[in-house]
Amino acid sequence: MSQNITVLGLESSCDDTAAAVVRRKDGTDAEVLSSIVWGQEGLHAAFGGVVPEIAARAHAERLDLCVEQALEQAGLTLTDVDAIAVTAGPGLIGGVISGVMCAKGLSIGSGKPLVGVNHLAGHALTPRMTDGVEYPYLMLLVSGGHCQFLGVHGPDQFTRMGGTIDDAPGEAFDKTAKLLGLGYPGGPLIEEEAKNGDPKRFRFPRPLLDRPDLDMSFSGLKTALRRARDTLVAEKGGLTVQDRADLCASFQQAVADTLAEKSRRACIAFGKPVETPVLAVAGGVAANSLIRSALQDVAANEGFQFLAPPLKYCTDNGAMIAWAGLERFVGGECDDLTLSARPRWPLDKAAAPMLGSGKKGAKA
Ligand code: KG4
Ligand code: ZN
Numbered sequence: 001m002s003q004n005i006t007v008l009g010l011e012s013s014c015d016d017t018a019a020a021v022v023r024r025k026d027g028t029d030a031e032v033l034s035s036i037v038w039g040q041e042g043l044h045a046a047f048g049g050v051v052p053e054i055a056a057r058a059h060a061e062r063l064d065l066c067v068e069q070a071l072e073q074a075g076l077t078l079t080d081v082d083a084i085a086v087t088a089g090p091g092l093i094g095g096v097i098s099g100v101m102c103a104k105g106l107s108i109g110s111g112k113p114l115v116g117v118n119h120l121a122g123h124a125l126t127p128r129m130t131d132g133v134e135y136p137y138l139m140l141l142v143s144g145g146h147c148q149f150l151g152v153h154g155p156d157q158f159t160r161m162g163g164t165i166d167d168a169p170g171e172a173f174d175k176t177a178k179l180l181g182l183g184y185p186g187g188p189l190i191e192e193e194a195k196n197g198d199p200k201r202f203r204f205p206r207p208l209l210d211r212p213d214l215d216m217s218f219s220g221l222k223t224a225l226r227r228a229r230d231t232l233v234a235e236k237g238g239l240t241v242q243d244r245a246d247l248c249a250s251f252q253q254a255v256a257d258t259l260a261e262k263s264r265r266a267c268i269a270f271g272k273p274v275e276t277p278v279l280a281v282a283g284g285v286a287a288n289s290l291i292r293s294a295l296q297d298v299a300a301n302e303g304f305q306f307l308a309p310p311l312k313y314c315t316d317n318g319a320m321i322a323w324a325g326l327e328r329f330v331g332g333e334c335d336d337l338t339l340s341a342r343p344r345w346p347l348d349k350a351a352a353p354m355l356g357s358g359k360k361g362a363k364a
Contacts, residue, residue: 005330006033008081008106009322010067012059012099013091013119014145015040015050019066020318021074021081022129024326030129034073035312035319036066041185048178050144056094063102070318078110083334085325088116089342091145096341104337113334115325120347122320124152127280129323130309136277138270138304140263140295143283143315144170144185149214149266150347155327160348161266162214169255170285172218176251179226180244190248191288197242197249202228204254206261214266216258225251252290260294267302279304284315 004025011018020035040058044050071077086103089096100116107114123141127133135157139150148163167175170187177186182193204224207217225247232243239247267279279299285291286308299306313319328334 005083005326006076006081007083007085007115007322007326007329008067008070008078009117009318009320009325010063010084010086010099010103011119011122011316011318011321012063012095012102013087013089014095014316015044015055016316017059017062017066018316018318018321019063019070020322021070021076022319022322022326024330029132030323030326032129032319033076034070035317036069036073037312037317038062038066045184048184049174050092052092052094055092056098059095059098063098066318067102067106078106078112081110081112083113083115083325083329084110085115085117085321085329087119087122087321088335088339089118089345091119091343093341093343096343100339100341104339108337113329114336114339115329115333116335116339117321117324117328118345118347119321120146120148120150120345121155121158122324123282124150124158124347125155125324125327126282126309126313126320127278127307128327129320130313131307133278133280133307134274136273138266138277138279140259140266140279140281141283142169142259142281142285142291144168144174144285146283147216147218149262151270155324155331158347160346160351161269162216162262164216164218165208166217166219167222169218169259170283172222172255173285175222176225176248179222179229180239180247185284187285187288190252191290193245193248194252194290195245197245197247199249199253201246202250204228204250206254206258209258209261212265214262214269216262218255218258221251221254252288256288256291256294259291260298263295264298264302267298267304272303276303276305278307280307280309282309282314286314287311
C-alpha cells in the first residue's frame with residue numbers, strides 16, 4: 001500500500017519568512033509542492049545587517065500569509081497535511097519564537113502533530129530532499145550565520161567536525177562590503193566587483209591553515225582588508241574603482257582558498273565509508289562561483305561527488321524545514337506544546353560549545 005507523507009514547514013530564524021509543503025510518496029524522493037520565501041533584505045539594507053527586532057516583527061506579520069500562500073500553491077488545506085514542522089532554533093530568538101508560536105496555533109487549530117526542527121538539520125538534510133542522497137555524507141554549511149563541517153549519519157545523527165571560531169563567511173562578505181561602501185547583502189556585490197579585480201594584488205591571510213584541525217576564522221580577514229583600505233586611503237586620499245575591485249577579488253580568493261583547503265582536510269577526515277562519498281554544500285555562500293568551483297575541484301581530487309542543491313534550497317527556505325520535520329515524523333518523533341524556541345541548539349550534542357558570536361547571535 002502506498003503511503004504519502006505531507007508536511008508543512010515554517011522558517012523564521014533569521015531574515016527570511018518562509019513556508020512550504022513537501023510530500024514524500026511511499027518512501028521515494030521528495031516533492032516540493034510549494035515554497036514561499038519572503039526575504040526581508042529591504043528592511044535591513046540600510047543597517048548593513050539583520051536587525052533582530054525588525055526581523056521578529058516582520059516574521060510575526062508575515063508568517064500566516066506565507067502559510068496561506070504555501071497551502072494555496074500546493075492546492076491543499078491544513079487538513080491535508082500530516083504534520084506541521086517549524087524551526088525551533090538556533091537563530092534570532094524573536095524570529096524563532098514567532099515561528100514556534102504560529103506553528104503551535106496551527107497545530108492546536110488543526111489537531112495536526114507539531115514537529116520542532118533544528119535549522120541546521122534543515123540545511124544539512126537538504127541534499128536528501130533534492131537528490132535523495134544516502135547517509136552518510138559530508139556537508140559544508142556556509143551561510144551568513146553558520147560555517148561548519150558536518151558528518152551526516154542520520155536524521156538526528158550529526159558529527160560536527162569543525163567550524164568557524166568567530167564570523168561565518170557570509171558575515172565576513174557582508175562586513176567587508178560595508179567597509180567598502182557596497183550594499184547589503186555583501187556576498188553577491190563583492191562577487192560582482194571581484195570580476196574586474198586582481199585576486200593577487202593583496203595577500204590577505206588564510207586563517208588557521210597552520211592548524212591541522214577543521215576550525216576556521218574569518219574575522220581577521222575582514223580586519224586585514226580594512227587595514228589595506230586605510231593604507232590606500234592614507235596614501236592616495238581615497239580608493240579608485242580598480243582598488244576596490246582588487247580588494248574584493250583578493251578577499252574572495254582568501255575565503256575560497258581557506259574553505260577549499262579545510263574542505264580537502266574534511267574529506268580526508270571523513271574517509272571513505274562508501275565508495276564515492278558525497279561532499280554537499282548548503283548556505284548562501286554556496287552561490288559564489290569561485291567558492292563553488294574550488295570546492296568542486298577539491299571533491300574531484302579527493303574522490304568525492306560534489307553536490308550543491310539548487311540555490312533556492314541552499315539559502316533559508318521552508319521546504320528544508322518541512323523535509324527535516326518529515327524525516328523526524330516518519331521516525332516516530334514529534335513534539336507537544338512544551339516545544340520551546342532555542343537561540344542555541346548544537347546539532348552534535350557531543351561537540352564542544354562554539355566560541356564567538358556574530359550578526360545572527362551566538363553560533364550553534
Ligand atoms: O543562507 P543565507 O541565505 O542566510 C543565512 O545566513 O542563513 O546566506 C546569506 C549569506 C549572506 O551573508 C550573503 O552575503 C551570502 O550568504 N552570499 C554570498 C553570495 N550570495 C549570498 N556570499 C558570497 N558570494 C555570493 N555570491
Ligand atoms: Zn540558514
